[in-house]
Amino acid sequence: EVQLVESGGGLVQPGGSLRLSCAASGFTFSSYWMSWVRQAPGKGLEWVANIKQDGSEKYYVDSVKGRFTISRDNAKNSLYLQMNSLRAEDTAVYYCAKSPRACSGGSCYSNWGQGTLVTVSS
């Protein structure tokens, strides 16, 4: 059974940093694109970032470029999101997501974690 477990969320002041982690199990992690998707409280879904199986390709939504970095450690079956220069508008539940093979480039999501809440506030 595929399991994705996020951690690392919490309360941080504007301008601060946070690192999210996602522990994956139940599948061959190194064979799949992985992604982060977020959802602000009471709002819709927003794709944040994607990373290729070997980490050689990464894509970001414009609003986080230069501030967030997606990475992975295939030996540890883990996905990460380093978030710097956080803003109030980054407040959201952050989901780790896995793409099925049918959606190339990590473009749609068949498995999701339970999410971790990031709150940016002074």
Place this chain on the structure above:
Amino acid sequence: EVVMTQSPATLSVSPGERATLSCRASQSVSSNLAWYQQKPGQAPRLLIYGASTRATGIPARFSGSGSGTEFTLTISSLQSEDFAVYYCQQYNNWPLTFGGGTKVEIK
């Protein structure tokens, strides 16, 4: 950026009735469209990808259609567990974008 517009924002349907949800893209996304269901406090669940292919384990009462800019998700006979928010998502262009969602509520 491809803007995805879903309608209606809220759909009131009685159990057993058919529900038809619409999703429109601001430019063609071919058939690179997915639908998700989300219940309160839960992560989204993939229902449909490739505009019309049901994901693993999704009941046959869910069907997707369309291509280009106009897409439809149909739930043929609503069950109690189907009352939720539904999102469409295009994956033809970067950035990947979602619609604002349609809430299906009990009439």
